[in-house]
Amino acid sequence: MTPARKKRLSLIILMVVGVSVGVGFALKALNENIMFFFSPADIQAGKAPENKDFRVGGLVVEGTVARPGEGLTVEFDLTDNDSIVKVKYTGILPDLFREGQGIIANGRLNASGEFIASEVLAKHDENYMPPEVMDAMKKSGQKMPGMSKGI
């Protein structure tokens, strides 16, 4: 490589390193704003904002989904396998909503510590398989890869 080309190449490398470091610091500073949701443990620890809408994400605890009354209101517990938060929601649930499924709810906490959701989104995990494989896995008591991580 000629000296002129070497110089240009090192300038490019310097530019890329500089920009990467800059962007890295910027993202680190904005970390909390980029986080899409809080976990129930974060709420327990008081990290969630008060009197402001925020999102909470977790797994729907099996056997806690209840529908009090005739309407569209649903109640369920949300967990990150550490803490639990109670969620109340009135509206249509997405297709993937079910017990044990990861979901994200948008809303705010009320005075008694319940989460009043105005929107519920289902989070899909990264597993794709035919139903027969899933049944076989359940029968053999095998845990799905990645499922243990929760959400």
Next chain:
Amino acid sequence: MFKWFVKWFHRFGSPPYFYRLAGLWLPWLTGLFTILLIGGLYGGLVLAPTDYQQGESYRIIFVHVPAAWMSMFIYMVMATCGIVVLVWRMKLAEVVLSCAAPIGASFTFLALITGSLWGKPMWGTYWVWDARLTSELILLFLYLGVIGLYGAIDDKRVAARAVAILAIVGMVNIPIIHYSVEWWNSLHQGATVTKFDKPSIAWSMLWPLLVMALAFKVYFVISLFQRVRAELLHRERNTRWVEELVKS
């Protein structure tokens, strides 16, 4: 070995040589693309089983994931060309850089649209501002920036150098897109295939996905070759080899 590579590199970069070579490859690539596309679509839409949770709607993965991979791959091709443009001042790299941008933008757009259509029934929303979706949207803007900047400068050799810098700087977005689902909480799920663990997808669904990804790659090469050939003729319109080509 290295000397041979340098010689080949310079020969490959000569416009008439590349023009002829690309012309020879195009019919073969088109044949390969047709076979891969038919195989991939048949495997994905007919042979692959339904998903245990999403039913039939997961089948959009066979377009969405290859398109998203291509959107990042083409950007890396552009950035690599950018380095060649700035360091070696190679004309062919300038042309490839400017011709790859619209193709990359289309793939990014396709990935965003298909993802959004899948998101409505599965997540319950077309769009959220989570890290993965936002960084992919920024990628689309980077592509549009490259196209716009290249078009705004009349001297195409100067334009190529300006665009090269933008393409190289934009490279930092690529690892952010890939790791966005790990570094931050996001609505978008984590990686299924591109990780060090075993892919968390059944083989009967994985192979059509990989065939489709290959088909998209070949399509990119076809589309790029056609664009580069046209652009080379335009740029070199006052040279001897184009004159001879037109006469014969």
